[in-house]
Structure formats: structure tokens, C-alpha cells
């Protein structure tokens with residue numbers, strides 16, 4: 001079964017950790033998931049920036065180290081090729097929950113990083129004027145301090161207990177309002193707001209497609225179609241690019 005992309009004007013793709021699995025990046029949930037090994041309250045919650053920021057860096061610093069050698073896989077490249085081969089009257093928006101930057105590395109251009117990026121570091125102090133900076137230092141030994149205000153520095157990602165920043169939130173809503181094709185790829189669909197996007201897409205009458213290794217549990221009726229398998233195998237088969 002092929003998806004004929006030429007029939008659609010506003011394509012929105014939502015991705016999650018499953019898309020980066022073939023690049024050697026661990027998913028968060030499931031048998032070998034990050035949150036099986038690391039307690040999310042200790043290593044992933046925003047409150048730790050105040051009392052134990054080293055834990056945040058211990059976990060997410062490892063991802064920075066992995067990204068020194070990780071490469072995009074065929075799932076990333078297929079999505080990039082889809083965007084590059086569109087007609088001028090078609091729009092493609094890739095909303096990703098991934099913080100690894102592999103979509104952009106594969107050539108995707110219109111990417112909304114809903115959960116931020118691990119590739120940048122910023123100050124945890126909201127009143128500090130330090131701009132986010134590119135940083136590939138893992139800082140796994142000690143949380144770095146801000147050169148401007150002396151506060152703690154943090155990876156530029158959205159932690160548990162935090163809101164999605166206004167810009168990616170608004171950009172996602174805008175894309176969803178107009179979409180006629182919506183695909184969710186490699187995400188367990190348990191983290192909001194991304195988990196609700198399919199309902200917005202359904203509401204505006206889009207074709208809604210779920211692509212994942214595992215079936216959704218419980219089944220979300222807002223999805224019209226479900227394709228089960230590895231994104232890196234299914235995506236080239238679903239789209240002729």
C-alpha cells in the first residue's frame with residue numbers, strides 16, 4: 001500500500017524516538033527504554049535543576065556523546081526526500097518530539113522541535129540574558145555554570161513538569177489547523193500535547209495514519225489507518241521517493 005503524497009496540500013508528520021532507533025538512539029519507553037533504567041523524577045524532571053542538576057546532565061549528556069557518531073537513518077532520509085520533492089503548492093511540516101537533531105542532519109528543513117534540542121545549552125535562570133549556545137560537551141561529571149549570571153546551565157530541552165515553549169506550540173497548532181494528511185511515526189503517543197495532535201488533524205478532516213513498531217494501546221480512534229513495523233522499513237515502502 002502506497003501513500004500518494006501528490007494528493008495532499010498540507011502534510012504534517014509527527015515523529016518520536018522510534019524514528020531514531022535505527023540510528024542507535026534509545027527510545028524512552030518499552031523494554032529497553034531510557035525510563036526503565038533511569039527514574040524520570042530523578043533524571044528528567046525540571047525540579048532537579050534546582051536541587052540536583054548533575055542528574056539531568058548525567059542522562060542527557062550521554063545523548064550528546066552518542067550524537068558525535070550517530071547518523072540519520074533511512075526513515076529520516078525518506079522524510080527529508082518527501083519534503084524536497086513537493087510541488088510549490090504543497091506544504092510539509094515535520095513536528096518532532098526528538099531532541100537529537102537527526103531530521104535536520106538528514107536534510108529536513110521545516111522542522112518544529114517540540115521538545116527543544118540537546119545540541120544547545122542555555123541558562124536555567126529565566127531572567128538571565130545568555131542566549132542558547134551550540135554545545136557538544138556532555139557535562140556528565142558536573143552541571144556547568146552560566147558565565148553571565150553564575151546560575152546553572154541546562155540542556156535546551158523540555159523537561160518533565162515544563163510547558164512546551166510558545167513558538168513551537170503555536171507553529172504546531174497552525175500547521176495542524178490546515179492539514180489534510182497527518183502521520184504519526186515512532187511515538188508511543190503518551191506524552192501530551194503531541195499525543196493530542198491526531199485529534200486536531202481528525203477534526204479538520206485530514207487523513208490520519210499511525211506508523212509504529214508496536215500497536216497503539218489503547219487504540220486511538222482518531223487514527224484511520226495503522227501500519228506496524230520499523231519506520232526505517234515502512235517509510236520507504238509507503239512512499240515512493
Ligand code: OAD
Nearest residue numbers: 016017018021027028029097115186187188213214230231
Ligand atoms: P517513546 O519511547 O515513548 O516511544 C517510542 C515508540 O517508538 C514506541 O511506541 C516504540 O514501539 C516505537 N518504535 C521503536 N522502534 C521503532 C522503529 N524502529 N520504528 C518505528 N517505531 C519504533 O518515545 P516518544 O513517543 O518519542 O521527552 O516519547 C515522547 C517523549 O517522552 C520524548 O520526547 C521524551 C520522553 O520523555 C523528552 O525527553 C523531553
